[in-house]
Amino acid sequence: MPGKSPSLGGELANEKADGETTSENWLAYGNYSHFLDKKWYLYANTLLEHDKFKDLNLRTTLGAGGGYQIFETPLLNLSVSAGAAMVDENFDVAEDNDYPAGSWSVNYDQYFFEKFVQLFHTQTGYVSLEDAKDWFLKTRTGFRFPLYKGFTATLQYNFDWDNQPSEDAETEEDTKFLFLLGYQFKN
Numbered sequence: 001m002p003g004k005s006p007s008l009g010g011e012l013a014n015e016k017a018d019g020e021t022t023s024e025n026w027l028a029y030g031n032y033s034h035f036l037d038k039k040w041y042l043y044a045n046t047l048l049e050h051d052k053f054k055d056l057n058l059r060t061t062l063g064a065g066g067g068y069q070i071f072e073t074p075l076l077n078l079s080v081s082a083g084a085a086m087v088d089e090n091f092d093v094a095e096d097n098d099y100p101a102g103s104w105s106v107n108y109d110q111y112f113f114e115k116f117v118q119l120f121h122t123q124t125g126y127v128s129l130e131d132a133k134d135w136f137l138k139t140r141t142g143f144r145f146p147l148y149k150g151f152t153a154t155l156q157y158n159f160d161w162d163n164q165p166s167e168d169a170e171t172e173e174d175t176k177f178l179f180l181l182g183y184q185f186k187n
Helices: none
Strands: 004-017 020-035 040-051 056-072 076-091 097-112 117-128 135-148 151-162 173-183
Touching: 020 056, 040 076, 056 097, 076 117
Parallel strands: none
Antiparallel strands: 004 020, 020 040, 040 056, 056 076, 076 097, 097 117, 117 135, 135 151, 151 173
16 A cells, blocks of 8 residues: 655764763754555655764765565564765865765564564665765664563664765764663554
């Protein structure tokens, strides 16, 4: 049955150790999917992000494409998508950069042990159509434990990679282990 599936989200990290800031970044994203039938869909998405330690004042990504919902059940979901995007990177020190890109994403979640725990993995990547060595990737992998009426506890590993970061960036990668308490809205 054709339908629509919007989503919005974000992340914020501002960490200190021994009085010094060790992490200062945020990202916000939005996605709108329109299902053409039970499996195939079209999407439009955006990603906005800032990372002080990567010299990234603001990266804006706008994209569109198509996807396929491989599984969609109460216990298992798996979808893949690919499309085109425009990436605009504004740096604090380095020269700004913008380029057309190809994009892909994988979204997976599955419940185990009578819905006691949910394994999830999301991956989104962008590769420049002008320079294939210029690409970045974001993954979120973990376990979510339903607690009570939508409240959840999550153990999560974030891995972000920028293959050609600003010369002023401290590293190409950003990794985090997180423990989160949250609320999951469901239809």
